Amino acid sequence: RKEKYLRKGMIREMQNYNRSSIMSAKEILVRSLQTYGNRFGVFFIPFMITSLTKSILWKFAFDIIPQYQIRPGFTEKILMQLINYLTLTIPIISIFILISWIIDIIPDALTIKYVSDMLEKRPPHLISSAKLVASKALSLISTGIIRGLLIILGFILFILPGVIMAVIFSLAIQVIIIERLGTFQSLRRSKSLASRNPWRTFSILTFTFVLTVFAGVIGETVSSHIMVMKDYIRFIAIGIAIAVARPLQPIALTYLYYSLSVEDRLTVIQKPYLPNLPLPRSPELEIRRVTS
Helix, strand or coil: CHHHHHHHHHHHHHHHHHHHHCCCHHHHHHHHHHHHHHCHHHHHHHHHHHHHHHHHHHHHHHHHCCCCCCCCCCCHHHHHHHHHHHHHHHHHHHHHHHHHHHHHHHHHHHHHHHHHHHHCCCCCCHHHHHHHHHHCHHHHHHHHHHHHHHHHHHHHHCHHHHHHHHHHCCCHHHHHHHHCCCHHHHHHHHHHHHCCCHHHHHHHHHHHHHHHHHHHHHHHHHHHHCCCCCCCHHHHHHHHHHHHHCCHHHHHHHHHHHHHHHHHHHHHHCCCCCCCCCCCCCHHHHHHHHHC
16 A cells, blocks of 8 residues: 555656656757757867867878779779778778767767756756766776677668667667666666657657768868868868767757656556465366366
């Protein structure tokens, strides 16, 4: 009876929270844009710093990758040259993509902690967020490596498994920062939460990815328009343009994490209470025992 009353009290307590916290993908994106716009400088600066670092990294990557000479016609020799070129470049590009994702974990984690403090009515501070990120650095890096390898492997083998991996592990960093779990626990928890509404997760990831790509295209267009096509300046211009759009993803995924967490808690609370009573015996089994 005590547990029954406790469940009723928790349900009443969660009902008001439920109305404001369970959101659709559109509501999450709108609130994320509002949050980002209100604190643009706080979110943009960490991503700008890491984007400048990645710009230098990718300039170095393109310098070491040999250029492929496109030749007219199609022969067996040209096909073998293309296969050899892809065999060389795909692993190099995959390594640099993985390194870029690991670098992005730092501003992602800072943003997640900052937004989490806002949503839980705590005073947000970048210094306290940085301290927490530093204490969870090992879990964040190991999670980023495992998640990145699974996503890259999925995209190399088939595109669909890579998309699935990106969806189910999209909330792993949120779980590490907010719930303070380890690497494998955070991956399992992320899978459990994202599986509650994979299409909502996929739509948010798709929107933020397209927005980031669009920002990169704008950066490329601007840099080419002002005739900046050499050295690191072009990559820096593209990196700054991408840095403007990148903070929206961790902000939106943090809103999504809280929305799915509320749904998960409500599902657990509203499960019917079943007392631990012995199951009734089957009459057929009793008849067989008597006859034997």
